Every structure is written in C-alpha cells, then in structure tokens.
Amino acid sequence: MKRPQTPRGKTGRPLSFDRDAALEKAMLAFWETGYQTTSISDLTAAMGITAPSIYTAFGDKKHLFLEAMRRYAGDPTALEKAFALAPSAKAAVAKMIEDAATLFTGDATPKGCLLASAAATGSKDAADVREAAAQERRAIHAIIVRRIERDIEAGVLPPETMPIVLADLALAVTQGMSVLARDGADRDALRAVARASMTGWPS
Amino acid sequence: MKRPQTPRGKTGRPLSFDRDAALEKAMLAFWETGYQTTSISDLTAAMGITAPSIYTAFGDKKHLFLEAMRRYAGDPTALEKAFALAPSAKAAVAKMIEDAATLFTGDATPKGCLLASAAATGSKDAADVREAAAQERRAIHAIIVRRIERDIEAGVLPPETMPIVLADLALAVTQGMSVLARDGADRDALRAVARASMTGWPS
C-alpha cells in the first residue's frame, strides 16, 4: 500500500533549512521586486536554498508567492479584532492607516506595500495572483465597512455617513501611500498624509 | 562623407506603418500589463509590426516605454496651465482627481493608472524606468504645491495650510484609486472617493 499523500516529516531526510526563515526571505524579495519580476534565481539567492528545494518545500513559484503574501498580510482575524476593540470606527481606520505609514517606511523592509506593488500588473497567467491580492484588499474593506456601520447604528456616526465610500477612501489612501513611499517619501510625510486623510470624517 | 546621424525620412524606404498609432498601441499594452511583464512578443502583436521594426523606429524596449509613458502623461505644461486658470487650488486639485477617476475607469482603455501600475516593481535594470515614473509624479506634485502656495499668499487659503501634505494626499488618493480601479471599482465609486478626499480641505 503506497501513501500518495506526503507525510512530510514522519520519515525521510529532514529539511536542511528553516522553512519559515526561507519564506520570510522570499516575502522580502517579492516585496522588493514584485511577483513576476522576481525570478527563481533571485529567490534561490535570497532564500539561500537551491531551486529544487524551493519546489519540494513550497510547490511552484505561484504557491510560494501566495504563501508569502499571506504571511505579509497576517492573520485577517487580528485586524477584525483590532477593529472590534477600537473605541470608534474613525479611530480604528486612523490607526490602520498610520500603521501602514510606519510599515511602508521601515528600514529593514522594502518601501511601500507588498499588496500594492508586487501584483500591480502582470501577464495573463498571473491573473489569479492579482486576484488573490485583490481578495486581501476586499477582506480589509469589508472589515472597515462593518465597523463603520456599527458606529452608525450606535449613533456615533451620523446616519448619512457612507460606509463604502469611507472604506474605499481609506484603502485608496493606504495603497497610494505605498507609491509615495516607493518614490522616496519618508515616514513623517506619510504620517502627515495619513492624518490629513482623516479630516473629512464626521467627528 | 558618411552621415552618422539618421536623416529619418529624407531618403530610403519609408515606414510602412503609422508610427503614432503603433506607439499608442504600445502604450495601451504597457498600461495593461506593465513594463517588464509586457514582452516584445506582446508588443509586436499589439502594434502589428515585427520586432526589428520596433527597434528601428523606437530604439529598445526601454525607450519605447519611456516614449509611451510621456504620451500617457501628456504635456506637463498643459496641467500647469489648467492649474493656473482654475478658480482656486482646491478646485484645480478636485478636478484633477475626478478626471483621474474618469480616466482610470475608461471602457476603451485598461483600468487604473499607467504611472501607478506599469512600474510599481521590477528588477534592478528597470530602476531608471521607475525613476522616470517617479519624476512624472514629482512634476505633478510641484504644480499642486505652487498653486496652493499662490492661494495662501492671496488669502484664499489660511496661512496654516500645508501645501506639501495636501499635494501628497492628492497624489496618494489618485494613485490609490488606480488600485481600486484595477480591483474592479466602477466610475461612480471612484468619483465618490475623489469627492470624499477633498472634504478635509479648508474652504
């Protein structure tokens, strides 16, 4: 009886590298140079392992990127929880955008947002990768919308508040800050943009 | 006596294709799939000419992209003039962002902004292409800043107005709308974002 599914660790030669550390290096490489424009050769250099090791550990390049992107985006329930615990929708969104401003200008990481940069364009066969990035954004969008609706129902925000528009604006500012960061804008400049983008909210 | 410089049209076999039309097709292709991820093979298909024709007419791929990008961005003095003639800095920026919302959701063109999408990432040897896109953005930024400063000096805007922050915000919203458009947002959604992004301005 052969086992078609991989036991992955039960038996056989063990992995000679730290899978999690290698994934982080791959994430940084994709973050820096994008999905399609980061070659397997670039990845082997960044991750410190050979090409066959990448394929046995992560599948193909597409799966490696998707896993790296999920690692970048983090646990979606964490953002949901942060929004739930925030004192208001406005405070939650303000913190999200200011955190993005900090993240996009880190010294130890590439500038900008991996979601915004790495899959901005690409050929036909990268369409599902772009769709996956869009899906991450839609998840964030939905969390923002729900939090705003909660504040409207609670009377914290006026009933004429438009949740979808404000969520769109928050997302646009965030992804736009990624472009500014890539162009060389520093952290203070991005934080100022983040604060300025919130002045339109009802208090 | 040999002429090292090309007379380009004085003599020899004439071009068999419309150079301007071919450039527009190239621009649309780069707009859709980006600089590095649009291959010469893609371009020959889109432009309807062979690879050697591309190289004799436009130089290499990099020069073709730069020319296509300049064609997309349009005459920089035109934006300068539009801002000078606008009734106010706020009106000028509002129109610029709403025009972008319209451009990014055209039916006959790819979604989003060529400047934002086509050179978001890329390998080392595409750094000058990214820098050229950044330069276009800096030019727009400078125009916005100068127009705001004019309104401050004229007393139209309060003296505490921060021109650079407002210009950064306008640029961030614009480039961010490109991401929304790529994700499938329609024209009305983008226009709503454009209007919402202006509510923070002093009236």
Next chain:
DNA sequence: CTTATTTCATAACAATCGTTATGAAAGTAT
C-alpha cells in the same frame, strides 16, 4: 542491516526573453 522515504546538489529541460545579422525590397538623389 535492510528497506522505505524524503531531501540533497548537479545538471539539464523546453520555452521564452530582449536583441540583432542578414539580405531582399522600396524608396530618394545624382
């Protein structure tokens, strides 16, 4: 120890990348 299983390093795969020789074809200039 033997067998089974998995990863290892090396090397190669076909396909595509951007770019360019090559010589015929199509024009202008003398």
Next chain:
DNA sequence: ATACTTTCATAACGATTGTTATGAAATAAG
C-alpha cells in the same frame, strides 16, 4: 539607370525563464 539609404521579413543569437530528471545522501521504520 546607377548609387545610396533606409525599412522590410525571416531567422537566429546568447541569455534567462520556470521547472524537473537524476542519482547520491540522510533519516526513520522494520
């Protein structure tokens, strides 16, 4: 007409792309 210049289509260039065949090496199970 002859000479000159430039573009044409075809075909190929070396390099790199993502991916995998190969067999040795390393571990666990029997």
